[in-house]
Amino acid sequence: xxxxxxxxxxxxxxxxxxxxxxxxxxxxxxxxxxxxxxxxxxxxxxxxxxxxxxxxxxxxxxxxxxxxxxxxxxxxxxxxxxxxxxxxxxxxxxxxxxxxxxxxxxxxxxxxxxxxxxxxxxxxxxxxxxxxxxxxxxxxxxxxxxxxxxxxxxxxxxxxxxxxxxxxxxxxxxxxxxxxxxxxxxxxxxxxxxxxxxxxxxxxxxxxxxxxxx
Amino acid sequence: xxxxxxxxxxxxxxxxxxxxxxxxxxxxxxxxxxxxxxxxxxxxxxxxxxxxxxxxxxxxxxxxxxxxxxxxxxxxxxxxxxxxxxxxxxxxxxxxxxxxxxxxxxxxxxxxxxxxxxxxxxxxxxxxxxxxxxxxxxxxxxxxxxxxxxxxxxxxxxxxxxxxxxx
Numbered sequence: 001x002x003x004x005x006x007x008x009x010x011x012x013x014x015x016x017x018x019x020x021x022x023x024x025x026x027x028x029x030x031x032x033x034x035x036x037x038x039x040x041x042x043x044x045x046x047x048x049x050x051x052x053x054x055x056x057x058x059x060x061x062x063x064x065x066x067x068x069x070x071x072x073x074x075x076x077x078x079x080x081x082x083x084x085x086x087x088x089x090x091x092x093x094x095x096x097x098x099x100x101x102x103x104x105x106x107x108x109x110x111x112x113x114x115x116x117x118x119x120x121x122x123x124x125x126x127x128x129x130x131x132x133x134x135x136x137x138x139x140x141x142x143x144x145x146x147x148x149x150x151x152x153x154x155x156x157x158x159x160x161x162x163x164x165x166x167x168x169x170x171x172x173x174x175x176x177x178x179x180x181x182x183x184x185x186x187x188x189x190x191x192x193x194x195x196x197x198x199x200x201x202x203x204x205x206x207x208x209x210x211x212x213x214x
Numbered sequence: 215x216x217x218x219x220x221x222x223x224x225x226x227x228x229x230x231x232x233x234x235x236x237x238x239x240x241x242x243x244x245x246x247x248x249x250x251x252x253x254x255x256x257x258x259x260x261x262x263x264x265x266x267x268x269x270x271x272x273x274x275x276x277x278x279x280x281x282x283x284x285x286x287x288x289x290x291x292x293x294x295x296x297x298x299x300x301x302x303x304x305x306x307x308x309x310x311x312x313x314x315x316x317x318x319x320x321x322x323x324x325x326x327x328x329x330x331x332x333x334x335x336x337x338x339x340x341x342x343x344x345x346x347x348x349x350x351x352x353x354x355x356x357x358x359x360x361x362x363x364x365x366x367x368x369x370x371x372x373x374x375x376x377x378x379x380x381x
Contacts (some may be wrong), residue, residue, distance in 0.1 A: 001237050004376075010215070017371045019363075021355065023379040030380040043354040043363055047252050049246065052377055055341075055351040067350040067373040071366065080376055105372060117348065126342045132322040136335030142323040143243055152329055159324075176381040183326060 001038030004084035007098065008042045015069070016105045020044035023061060025142050025173055043157045049142060053169050054135045057127060060168040060201060066104060066114075074104070074114045076123050079201040089192070089200045096206055112207045134164035145177055154183050168200070242273040243333040249273035253291075256304050262313040263325075263332050264302075272334070278308075283315060318335045346378050351376070 002019075008018050021032035021043060027048040029061055035044050035065055052058065056077060058148060064080035081094045100113040107112075115123070141156035157174035164170055174180075180187040192200060227275045231367075241261060242249045249272060255264045269275050276303065282291035292300050302309050313332070316323045322335040344351050350373075354364040365375070 015371050017368050018374045019365065020373070021367065021377050023377050024381070032358055034378075034380055043357065043365055043368075045357055047353075047355050047377075051353050051355065052375070055353060057379055061377050061379045064307065064374055064376040065350065065367075067365070067375055069370050069372060071352075071369050073344075073350050074326055080374075101374060108372075121345075124345055124348070126345060127338070129322070129338065131322075132335055132338055132341060133324070136324040136333050139243065139246075139335065140326060140331060140333035141298075143248070144326065144329065144331065149329060151327060152344040156324060156326065157273050172381045173379070183348055184221075212303070 001035060002038060003039060004042070005040040007101075008040065011102070011105050012041070014105050015036060019045065021045045021047045023047055023050050023169055023173065024127065024143065025050070025051055025177060030176075049117065049139060049205075050173065053167075057131070057168050058169065059214065066101070068109070068114075069196060071119060073124070074109075075100075075114075077202075078122065091199050091202055092201070100206055106211045130163045134162075134167065137163065137168055141174070150178060151179050158184070240330040240332060243276045243331065243335075247273075253307075255309070257302075257309070262311050264309045265312050267308050267310060270312065274312070276315075278310060281312075290315075292318070 004018060004020070008016075013067060018040075020040070022035075022043040022044065024031040024046065025048055027046045031046055047053075049069055056063075058077055059135045060079070061081050063077050065077035078097065079090055079092065080097060081090060082098070083094050100111075104111040104113050107133060137156045138160035141153040144150075145158065145214070154174075157170070157177075161167070161174065171191065175187060178184075190194060220306045239254065240251045242251060242263070242265070246334075249269070251265060251269050251273070251363060253266050258331070265273065267278055277281050279289070282289045283300075284290070299314050302311075312323075312334075313323055315321075316334060320338040324333045324335075325331070331343050350365060352364060352366045354362050356362050365373070
């Protein structure tokens with residue numbers, strides 16, 4: 001987050017905003033300390049119901065979307081790290097993506113990183129009935145968890161995970177709320193090992209930068 | 215001492231009775247709002263969620279009208295041949311089958327039988343609406359001090375929307 005603050009500071013006078021949204025069922029209790037530590041100038045919101053995950057069909061964090069002045073999506077879901085700390089998981093450099101944002105902020109719709117309508121439609125596909133069912137199972141599970149029915153929430157978290165097997169948010173959030181090994185028979189590091197070299201994040205499809213470095 | 219003992223027994227029995235009635239009062243989660251239904255359903259054998267017309271409106275905002283089941287501009291006509299699947303007269307009241315209605319309008323429902331909790335999600339069409347315009351779906355969420363912010367507040371600026379999590 002401190003890295004994003006520096007990045008925001010660089011671009012904030014160019015009609016650019018960052019809206020950063022924490023996907024945390026326990027809200028401020030879990031996310032609060034991170035926000036206080038970084039104390040960024042940009043907007044940080046708390047999303048206890050993982051609404052943004054659902055609305056934008058996200059499957060992991062951090063995921064970013066570019067939205068233009070008219071409120072239209074110009075570049076959908078992509079992994080967005082501010083630095084290369086997690087390169088072992090991303091298998092990607094953070095730099096080209098950040099340079100892409102700089103290019104977009106400078107050139108707007110003329111930026112080669114802004115997708116055409118056709119390009120957007122290839123990436124944004126309708127949500128399947130299974131995915132919608134996963135979302136509602138997850139919502140019920142979160143409600144039960146908050147209502148003090150932690151053990152009763154688990155079958156619904158599991159159903160959400162079964163129906164949306166690619167969604168890491170639904171897995172990792174549920175695992176955090178209980179003893180993952182005991183209740184789910186697995187945990188994050190075990191699941192990452194199971195990937196066996198397959199990327200945790202979908203590879204980015206960015207155009208080549210206009211000025212290639214030598 | 216004996217009276218005290220009787221009182222304790224009485225309180226215990228009352229709390230048991232309360233528990234028994236609360237178990238048959240379904241919870242409806244609709245558009246994120248939670249409503250505990252007050253009128254116990256007469257359809258005890260039904261796997262579906264039946265609600266009174268008054269509770270249909272208080273829990274979901276929908277109203278049964280001659281032209282269909284409506285909320286504001288939105289109206290879903292009930293199939294003529296199947297009206298009896300949705301609306302049933304029982305005693306003085308009319309009951310509405312909310313889970314059958316969800317199936318009719320492609321709305322996902324999650325149900326916890328033991329806790330009698332029903333959670334209704336967005337209709338498939340509503341969820342995919344933004345694909346027509348490619349407009350970024352709007353949302354309103356609080357910051358850490360509880361102040362609400364909407365994505366649409368930032369109209370006129372470029373926005374990098376980015377999610378993260380503590381886990």
